[in-house]
Amino acid sequence: MDEIISVSRAGHTRVLVRSRGFLGSPQLAAGTLAYVEWQRDQMPWDSTRLVLADIRSDIVGPSRVVAGGLGESAVQPSWGPDGLLYFISDRTGWWNLYRLRDGVVEPVAPIDADCAPAPWEGGYQSYGFAADGTIVLTVMNGFTTELLAVDADGGRRQVGSNLTSVKPYVTVDGGLLAVVGSTASSPPAIWSVDLAARTDAQAFPVGKASEFPVPWTPIPPSVETIAGPGGPVRFLLHLPPGDTLPGPLLVRAHPGPTDDVPLRLDWVTQYFVSHGFTVAEVLYRGSTGQGRAFRQSLHAHWGTYDVDDCAAVAEHLLTLGQATPGEVFISGASAGGYTALQAACRPGPFVAATAISAIIDPALWELSVPAFQRPHAAALRGPAGAVKPEWVRCPVLVIHGSADTITSAEEAMHFAEELAGRGGEHDSLLLEGGDHYLSAPLAREQALRAELDFYRGIMSRLPA
Structure with a gap:
């Protein structure tokens, strides 16, 4: 049961709203409370309701839904200086800004673009x-x-x-x-x-600017688009300095998978670029920032469509001569780690995969994650299912933090042990005290070094 409460200056509490679903984003103005509510079998980027309630008396007045519902995500309510209620809704297929005036919802700036990200956190x-x-x-x-x-x-x-x-x-x-x-x-x-x-x-x-000198001037990536198996596939392409093509290629699958690929300086990407790798960051199906239909296109196809899009990018770069055959790798963290592992189970361009803080069995993960995330896991799960060691076709490096509270380190290390028992060039690294994001500098450094050494070891054993 979720509640929205008020707390007086004297510390007295009063329940304003109680729901069997989830509640969020309470905003109060002139005795009217606006809040977002969604059911426990939904995610806030799929179906939410924007609700108003009169709380001026001791008895909370009846609430009314002003936006949202099944098939619409209404998020980020805020009272404007004009006294009107503003919010963001994807009722047109795009998250756009709206306001409520005289009981009528009107668009503020209609545009075929998302004006908000998927609400993974409160306070956006x-x-x-x-x-x-x-x-x-x-x-x-x-x-x-x-x-x-x-x-x-x-x-x-x-x-x-x-x-x-x-x-x-x-x-x-x-x-x-x-x-x-x-x-x-x-x-x-x-x-x-x-x-x-x-x-x-x-x-x-x-x-002040950072006091740490940048060891080199990063080369801005290009935004590329190719024809993929399910439509256009977009990706950021980072080229190493100098005329080094073709060379090794690293395809990165972002986490989420309801996430984006922000065009900003990423030191993880730059680490591999500085060591001569071309890096492609793929905005595969299911990513946010391209509308509701694209965001939901991975539902019931996780481990399939995302892998297809990443493989299509790798094949394209091989065809253009921007990557060396036999030196094409895929890496991902969390949900992206599941993508990388599924790619390792299929024939294709990838000769090795790195899975960081990875989801290995979506069904088990669905049972272990907080209640907030379970509908997402249920919606995504498809026929690809759990990654089985006997299905893996290429070397895999498993990296996991021992203090990960989102995905299971025990499950990851057991999977790595089973892989090692089957022979081959598989490897693993358990980082003591590491969290899901490997946010501690030492953990991140150890993970990067292990991943680079893993790829170098594979390339060193390739025939000249």
Whole structure:
């Protein structure tokens, strides 16, 4: 049972809303509470309801649904300075900004693009209000995130166009916008934009630059599109410095799988690029930032469509001569680790796979994850099923943190032991105290070194 409660200054609590489903994003204004509710067999990016309740009296008044429902995700409610309720909904297939005026829902800035990410965490705020009535919101395409300023008359202009990626934490104070942004050559940091500039206002970093010198100048990746088995497949292509093609190729499958591939400086990618690898980051089916239909296209096909898209990118780069046959690898973490393991079970371009903090058996994972995530696991599961050691066709490196609370280290190490017992060049690394994200610097360093050594060992045994 979920509850939304109020706490008085004296510490007295009062239950405002109680639900057998999940509750989130409570927003209060003038005695009216707005909140989001969804059922326990749904995810908040699939079906939610935006609800209003009158709480001015001791008895909470009847609630009413103003948006959302089965097949619609309404998220991020916020009361605007004009007293109207704003929110983001994907009722058109795209997460766009709406407002409730006189009981009628009206679009603020209709656009065929997602203006919000999948709500994996609470507290996302993908739009903000300036003092002059301008609304600033994010606009995503799976790789880049733009900042769009919409004035009171509906006019639109881009701001902060020098940023390529923006996290969903938009803050506006008067006429100053603050975001956590990044570029293709800089990691995430706090940036500000002066909205008073009527032209394309640029973003400027806040605070001092990093004191750590960058050992080389990163080469911005290119955004590529190929014809895949289920339609166009887009990916970021990072080339190593110098004229080194063809060479080894590493295809990275992002986690989630309801995630995106942000165009920002990623030191993990740069680590392999600096060692001569071409790196392709694939926006495979199921990724966010390309609308509801694309996001749900992986439902009941996990371990199949995602693998197809990653393999199609590798085959394309081999055909172009941008990768050396026999030196094509795939790596993924969490849900991406499951993708990498399934790729290792199928004939194709990959000669080895690395699975980090990986999901191995979706059915078991569905039973072990928090209740919030179980509908996602159930919706994704398809005929690919659990990864069986006897199905693996190429060398696999399994990396897992012992303190992982999201995927099972015990299951991963048991899987690795079974692989090793079958012979071949399989390897594993258990990082003591490592979490699901390998967020400790030492754990990340050990994992990167192990992965690079794994690929080098395989390449060293290839015939000249």
